[in-house]
Amino acid sequence: MWHIHHWRIQVPPLQEFRRRLLTRCAWCGERSTKADPVNVSHQYDRKRSHWWQGEPGLFHSDCSAIKAAHAACICDQPILDGDGDGYGHCAHCGRYRAYGTTPERLARMRELAAIPTGGRRPATD
Ligand SMILES: [Zn+2]
Numbered sequence: 742m743w744h745i746h747h748w749r750i751q752v753p754p755l756q757e758f759r760r761r762l763l764t765r766c767a768w769c770g771e772r773s774t775k776a777d778p779v780n781v782s783h784q785y786d787r788k789r790s791h792w793w794q795g796e797p798g799l800f801h802s803d804c805s806a807i808k809a810a811h812a813a814c815i816c817d818q819p820i821l822d823g824d825g826d827g828y829g830h831c832a833h834c835g836r837y838r839a840y841g842t843t844p845e846r847l848a849r850m851r852e853l854a855a856i857p858t859g860g861r862r863p864a865t866d
């Protein structure tokens with residue numbers, strides 16, 4: 742492993758170039774750009790890909806949030822198997838609600854979950 746870390750430290754421009762050239766967002770399929778990099782991973786223990794391939798399992802940060810919202814329970818009246826604190830797996834939708842999900846966060850996740858699979862968040866400013 743040492744030499745891989747070493748290589749990554751020694752040649753960051755190549756790493757960046759490769760990422761920009763080859764890496765596509767696993768959600769929307771679009772490229773990584775400077776303003777909107779594809780650099781969010783949902784996997785903690787990702788296998789290293791070959792250098793000529795784009796890195797799999799990477800997302801734009803927006804797309805990552807949309808994907809997470811699609812995977813989360815956003816029911817009005819969830820049936821959660823946690824200990825009554827408003828989290829756990831929902832028997833209603835089969836998805837998971839994270840511990841400490843606030844009403845504000847839930848409202849935002851509902852907005853993101855309304856975006857179709859593979860879609861991007863509408864630009865807001
Ligand atoms: Zn994306």
Ligand SMILES: [Zn+2]
Binds near residue numbers: 816819820835836
């Ligand atoms: Zn639910």
